[in-house]
Amino acid sequence: MPQGDYIEEFRRRFGERPDQREKERKRRAREPHKVAVRSKELRGLKAKIFHRERFKEKIRLRKEERALKLKDAVAKKNDTGEDRLKNAIPAYLLDREDSVRAKALTNTIKQKRKEKGGKWDVPLPKVRPLPDDEVFRVIKTGKKAKQKEWKRMVTKVTFVGDGFTRRPPKYERFIRPMALRMRRANVTHPELNVTFSLEILGVKKNPSSPLYSQLGVITRGTIIEVNVSELGLVTTSGRVVWGKYAQVTNQPELDGTINAVMLV
């Protein structure tokens, strides 16, 4: 069982090591050398796989570079002051451009309506349904359990709330492994094009099965609720928005992290 976020805890208490930045920089700088050594040393099938990957990587990088250049050129062309004249601000705010001006998002009513209908206009409308035998592994331990085989272990990432207490292990039907529990998600705001690391408040809906929603299983396409109180969004009635929904876009069990898109 992992011992929680002990590294974070250490940093919170004592701060980072004074030379941490430097070490990271050096590690990054050494990275190409390591790769080069590896590519020379590898032989056979491993070399084939390695070079194939490297080839793909290089193509990706080149493409990205080209896209960036194109974007810059377009931005330069359009930057004739027209862009600034889009969102007008009053005279008393003109000199305060440094302050963060995130758009107030005002769609609680819309969101409520969605909730009622149970229909979601989401970025990922269709995902492959997950069968039970992929999500749950049958546990065969002990004499009693072996006879009936009713114990399951969840093999996907789960969210477990703060107030959760395990049942006595003898009666526990679903085991949610500590290693696959996650509390934070990287949520991208589609209009602002910024990504925040936000705390998860709960799993709203897993499209595959209501049982998964209940267990807090997070797979691709799952709607989760995240805590946005730090972003300072406001409703039309002038209250701070606390929770907002987001849809998971990656496969957390493979990536080890949750990436999501906020629903606006």
Place this chain on the structure above:
Amino acid sequence: MVLSCFVPPDYERGQPTDRVCIGPPVDLPLTTTSLQLAQLLLSFLAQERERASKERWANLRTLAAASRNRKRDNSRNASDADQLTESQILADQERLAVLQAEHWEASEKERAEAELYADWSKRLEHLARELEASTTPDDTNSAGAAGIALQQLAALPFAFVVLETGREVRQTLADALSTTQMTSTERLLHIQFFLQASFRIRLISRCSATVPGHTDAILCLSFSPDAKWLASGSGDKTVRLWDPDAQLPRAMLNGHQGWVLNLAWSPDGRWLASGSMDHTVRIWDMESCLVSGRGSKTNASDVRWVFTGHSRWITALCWEPYHCNQGRCERLASASKDGSIRVWNIRLGRCERSLTGHSASVTALRWSGHGMLYSASQDCTIRVWEPSTGVCWKVLPIHGHWVNAMTLHTDHLLRCGAYSVEDNAGRSNGAAASRIRRLSVEEAADRVARLGPERLCAGSDDHTLSLLTLEFDRNQDWSTARWRVKRLTGHQQLVNHVSFSPDGRWIASASFDKSVRLWNGFSGQHVATFRQHVQAVYMCCWSSDSRLLATASRDSTVKVYDIREGLLKRDLPGHADEVYAIDWSVDGRTAASGGKDCVLKLWR
């Protein structure tokens, strides 16, 4: 019983009390209502007036007698009449003439005042009778009647504050006293009185219309001084005129090449000035565009002048007060980001003066009733200019960071200029019975002068406000005038907007720390904090009876506060995004707000 005396609003502790008290100290029972206090005060004021007039008469008479005597002496020994006595006689006559003129003026004023006071006391008597009737037990619906009567107590011509506790006398004197002070009968209690509006503005409580039209954020709003029209300037480069009664758009003024950042109606309501991001100021002729009835087909021909000269965007506009320059309303001052201020003449259509001196953007501009121009700037100073000669009389480096906003205690009156709200004396219930009347120049000047010496309040980026009081020496010379500075601290972030209440009694300040604070307009004491907004507060505006305060905030709501109770009165959600501008019409019937969601909302 407590021994108490009345002191005027600008009373300060430490002055010898016998000189500033109105009337003699009196023993008052604790059950004295504010109504009785008002009646007592009125009688004292009448006595005071009589005493003053008698004194003046006596002065005049002695002087006249003296001069007559001297003349007689002179004629008796005319043979040896020398130059000295001749000149003395002449001087005497001159003095007499001056004194007589003063006397006439003063007695004119007194007569008007006496009429006003008589009217008030009649109304108070009426109210007292009503109250008495409502408290008698045999009345069937006594509770309701009493409630109405108590409501009317709020509309008395005076407000009373016990200076020792700083609390207002709501119903009886006992309310404003804490228990420890009640027992001591030896102490003299100072009851400060403030004039307040005798009409009441009805609370805005609902959104009566949401009018779309603008295609970009609404940046500024302004009701005309006669409350007939509403102008809004927006990021879509247009100025639109609305009819607040019909709640319909009336005209669209095209012409600006950039966002319209500020609007200012001339105090007589004839002209509308708009300042823009394109460095120009445009003057629109409202008479041709609204009254002549060409309606929505308004075009660029209605622009009277396009003033170019600034090299950056316009940050503030301010018209010359109505009573200066015989009510002609022809001069306009504009301030710009480039640090210069220009004074334009709209008859001649040219720039009269360019006032340079600020080293950074000018943020606020006020043309005072004394004919001086105040400017606040991001170079942390406030300057005092004389617009006719272009002399900078004073530089006040009182802040540690940008000065963002400024307000004068006569702001409301200067804005209304030629118009005034008056209560309908004929109707017995004072609520919402107001009408608009056009004033003569003398009346307007008198109205401004009655608010006392100049007070100026500025809000700054260094989280503080400063209250400046002008102190003249004897001969009213601007070069030697002193400013007494009081620093008001309490805000935790920059102060974006400050506003004096129409009667000059309160200052409200809106800050980015999500709070609105209320200060005493005379002493600068902190009175209350309103913390209901959840985001930065951008603007605040007063109802014209100074009893309600509306604020606009980044959290997309408008909130209305009751000053008397110190409470949030109404929360008005409805905007879909930040609210940038808010304005309350002079007659108090409508308030308007606009913001980033491009719609104009009218509140009733």
